[in-house]
Amino acid sequence: MSRIINTHSGTARCSQLTEAEVYDKVITMEEAVKMVHDGDGLFWGGFGYQRAPIAFAHELVRQKKRNLTIYTCGSEIDIEIMVGAYVLSRLEIAFVAIEALGLANNVRRRVAEGAIEIEDYSNLAMAMRFLGGALNVPFMPIRTLMGTDIVNKSRYRGDKKLKVIDCPFTGQKVCLVPSVQPEFSIVHVQRVDKNGNAQIDGIVGEDLEGSRCGKKLIVLAEEIVGEEEIRHSPSRTAIPAMYVHHIVVLPFVAHPMQCHNYYDYDLEHLMMFHKMTKTEEGWQEYLDEYILGVDNHFEYLNIVGWERLHSLRAKRPWGY
C-alpha cells in the first residue's frame, strides 16, 4: 500500500509532487487499516458515546493487528473490542468503561491476565499531551494529578510518565506531561471534502488537538461533500486538509455509539454488548458474530439490520 497522496491544496511534508501525481486521498477502510503496522501508536478520536471510530476498531481486529498502543482520553466499547481481541498491548488513557452501563469487562479480564498494560492519566492530562504533540513541543504544564498515585506510580513509562517541577517563574509546583506524537491519528468526523477538509458537528472532545498530533492522520467520515460546501463556511472547518493523509467514507462508523446530527446510539446493542462481555465466552460469541464473522463494515451493518439503523437516524433539531 503506497499510494501517492497529495491534494489540490498541497500536503505538508510532501511537497515535491507535480500536478500529474495529485491523487485522491479517499481510500477504503481495508486500505487504511493496512497502513497500520504492529507496534504502532494511535491517537484514538471520539469521546464517550460520541464519534467513536468503531468500524476502524473492527477492521484492526479482522486484520489481526498486534501490540498497538492507544492514546485517548476515554473510550468505551472501541477499546473493549480492541483489547478483547488482543489488538492492543498498551493504553495511555484516562478512562475506560461503558458509561451508564458499567465496567469494561474485557479490559478488566485482560488486565487481570496481564495481556495489556495501562499507563494512567487524567482527561486534562491526556488532552494537554495531545495539545503538546500538535504544537510540537515536548511537554505541557498542568496543575492537576499532583499528590496522587497518578504521579507516584508508573506502569512502563517510568520517569517519562510525567515530572513534577518547581515553576521557574512562580516557585509553585507544576506537573509536566509529555507530549504525544503517535504514528497515526484516527478521527471520525461528520463530513469531509475530497481534499480532507473536515467538519465536526457537536462537541469536539480532544479531537482538534488529537487530529494534529499524529504523524499521519486518517479521517473517517460519514459523508463526503463538495469543496464548495466547505469553502462556503470556512469557520466550520475543524480539520484543514493539510493535516489529512487519508480519508475513509462510510456510514454508521460509530455504531453502536452515536454521531451527532447523523444517528443516535443503539442502546439495545450496547446493553447486549456489555452483557455478553461479562464472560469470555460471551465476548467470543460477539466477536465471532459481529466482527470476525463479516468481511467488512457493510456486512456488519447488514447484521445489525438497516431497519434498526434507520430508526437511529438523528432527528432535527436535536441531532440524535
Place this chain on the structure above:
Amino acid sequence: MSRIINTHSGTARCSQLTEAEVYDKVITMEEAVKMVHDGDGLFWGGFGYQRAPIAFAHELVRQKKRNLTIYTCGSEIDIEIMVGAYVLSRLEIAFVAIEALGLANNVRRRVAEGAIEIEDYSNLAMAMRFLGGALNVPFMPIRTLMGTDIVNKSRYRGDKKLKVIDCPFTGQKVCLVPSVQPEFSIVHVQRVDKNGNAQIDGIVGEDLEGSRCGKKLIVLAEEIVGEEEIRHSPSRTAIPAMYVHHIVVLPFVAHPMQCHNYYDYDLEHLMMFHKMTKTEEGWQEYLDEYILGVDNHFEYLNIVGWERLHSLRAKRPWGY
C-alpha cells in the same frame, strides 16, 4: 460604578446572587472604561486590521487613563492612539506598525522620548502566553525565540521575561514564556446575547485564549441578538457567557479598521491617520479632532460621516 453583574446562565466567581439580583451585563462604553484603573493591564483583542477595539481606545484617551500595560500579539492604530495620548506606559507585544502603510509613528516618537517601554516577544510567544493564562498555568513551552535578542535582552521583566531550559524529557532546549492574566481582557466581537455568549465571524487571531486569560472580560459587540440565536448554533459560540463580565454594544467599534461581515476598513482614513501622525503636531490635530473633540463614539461616527460608514458596509458573500 459597581453594578451587580450576573446572568441567566450564572457567572464564575459570583455565584451567591438570587434571582432578584440578576442584572443585565450590558453597560455603556463610558461605564466600561471607568472600571479600568490607572496601572491596570489589558489583554487587547483583534489582530491586524481585524476587530480592533478602537472605540475603547478612544474612550480610554478621553477618560485620561494612565500607565496602562497592553498585552497583545500585534495592534496598529489602536496602540498608536493610546501611546500617542500617553495612556500606555508599557507594551508586551510582538508587532506594532500600520501594515501596508508603514511604521507606527507615535510609538516611534514615544519610544525615543522614553515615554513607553516595550517588552518584545513574537506572535507565537504572545499567543502562548495568553493560552497559558487561560489555562491558569504559569508558563507555556515554545520552540522559537531561542538564539536571538528576544531571549538575550529584556526591558523591565528581567529574568521573568522568559526562560530557556533543557527539556526534562528530551534534553532539547525549550523556551518557557510566562502566562499572562491581566486585570481585563478587551475583545471585540460581531454579536452577543444579553448573557454574553459571543460569536466571532472570520478569523479569531488570539482572541479565544485572550478572552479567557483576563481577570475580567469586557466584550464589545457590533450587535446584540436574542438568546435563541446563540442556542440555535452553540458550536458557533466563541466566548461563552460565563467568561463575560460586561458587554458594550456599539456599531463600528473598529473603525477605521474592519469587522468581518460588518464593514471594511476605511483606507482613506487610515492613510490620513498615518500621514498626520508623521509629526507630533499632526497627531495632536487628529487627537483633538477625532477623539478629544467628541464626547462619545457616536459623535466620532458623525464626524467620520454616515455616508462614508455606509459605503464601508460589508457585502455578501465576501464579508468586507
Place this chain on the structure above:
Amino acid sequence: MVKYTKIEFLTACAASHVRDGENVFGGTGMPLLAALLAKETHAPHINLISEAGFIDAHPRNVPLSVADSRYYYGCAAAIGLIETLGFILQAGRIDVGFLGAAQIDEYGNLNTTYIGPYEKPKVRLPGSGGGNDIASCAKRLVIMMTHDKRKFVKKLDYMTSPGHLEGPGSREKWGLIGGGPEVVITDMCQMDFDPETKKIRLMTVHPGYTVDDVLDNVMFDLIVPEKVPQTPEPTEEQIRIMHELDPHGVYLGKGK
C-alpha cells in the same frame, strides 16, 4: 409522609448541595440527575457543564454519556476538553463537581482505578477520567458512594483523585486550586470534613439508619459530632420532577 426509594432519596440529597447561579460539572448518572433536579427546583440559574464540551446545557432528555448529543440542543456553547477542563475547571471557574468512587479514605481521597495491588490488580476500574482534574480544581467537591465497609478504607489501593491528601496544608503544598471534598453522600448518611484535621466527619444520618450503622460500615475512625441530625427527606415535588427528567427510569429504575 412522602414515599421514596433509596435512589430518589440520594438524588434529592445531592441536589441540595447545588446552589443557584453556580457553575456545575454534572457528569452522568445520579449527579447529573441531581443537578437537573436542582435546576428545575431551587437553583434555576446554574450553568451545567459537561466536560466533553457542553456549556450551559439544558438537556430535555437525560444524557447517558458526558458526550451525549442530548446535551447539545439549546446549550450555549459546544466546544471541547481543553475548554472545559483547562480554561474553565483548571482556571478555578467550577463551583461544584460531583464524583463517585470505589474507595475513599478518611481524608476524602478517592480510588476509581484499581482494586488490589498496582503491580497485579484484581479489578481494573474506569480510571480517573476527569475525576482527578475535578477533585484538584473544583471549589467544592461532592462525593457520592454506596455505603459499604470495603469502600471506606484506612488505605486506598490506589489514589486516583485528591481529597485532603494527608490533611491540613497538603493540598496547598501541591498548589491544588480547588477546595477539596466538602461532603460525602452515601445511602446511609452525609459526611463532611472537620475543618481542623480535614478528616471525614459524620454530618447527618438518613432516615432508617443510626450512627452505629454508619460506624459499623467504615474502616477508619469516623469523627462523630455531639449532634447528628437526620437528613431531610425529599419532597413530593422533587420526586415528581426527577421522574419527569428520567421518564424511562434509566437512573431511577422503572417503578416509581
Place this chain on the structure above:
Amino acid sequence: MVKYTKIEFLTACAASHVRDGENVFGGTGMPLLAALLAKETHAPHINLISEAGFIDAHPRNVPLSVADSRYYYGCAAAIGLIETLGFILQAGRIDVGFLGAAQIDEYGNLNTTYIGPYEKPKVRLPGSGGGNDIASCAKRLVIMMTHDKRKFVKKLDYMTSPGHLEGPGSREKWGLIGGGPEVVITDMCQMDFDPETKKIRLMTVHPGYTVDDVLDNVMFDLIVPEKVPQTPEPTEEQIRIMHELDPHGVYLGKGK
C-alpha cells in the same frame, strides 16, 4: 525585451522561489503578491496560509493585512494564531516563509525591531510579529530587502529573527526546527548561503547591476562564487497577471 519596473521584477523573482504544492506563509506586501503570482502561474497547488488564521486562501483582491477579510472568502479554514503558528508552523508544516528586514548580517540573521542601541533606540521598528517564529520554523526562508549598505551590516543592532545565527551547528544547538534562510532577494541581486560556512553568498545579479555594485553595498565580506549569472527577467505574462492581482496598484504602484 520585456519592460518592467523594479517592483515588478522583484515580485516575479520572489515568486520563482515558491514551488508547487507547498505550504506557504505569505504575509502581506510583496511576498503575498509573489505567492499569489506563483499560484496563478507555475504553482497552482500551493496552500497559502496567513498567520492570522486563514488556511488555503484564494483572495480575489489583494489583502493589506494578514488578518484582512479579503483572505476569508473561499478559503478552506479560518481559525487563529495557535493553529497557524503553533500547529502548522511550529510543527514543521510550512515549506516556505517570506520575511523582510531593516538589517541583515552575514549569517542571514534579521533585525526588525530597533535601530540604535537597545537601551536608547533611535528608531522603533515593528518588532517580530510572526517573524521570529517563521525564521525559526519554516523549512525554507526567503528574505526580501531593499539593498542599502546600512542594511547589510557586520553586527545587527538587535537580532529579532534567527538566520544561521553564529554559523554551522548553531541552529541545531537551540533546536530550531526550520532550515533557516535560503535566499535573500534585493533590488540588486539574489544571495544564497554557503553550505559550509552558512555565510551569505552572491547568487545572481539583476540586470543593470554588477558584482561590484553589490560589493559596494554590503558592510561585510560577501562570498562571491566564480560564476555569477544574471537573474532571469520576468515574462510579459507574469507582469500582466501581477497587475490583475493588484489592480489598484497598492503594491505595484499606479503606473504599469
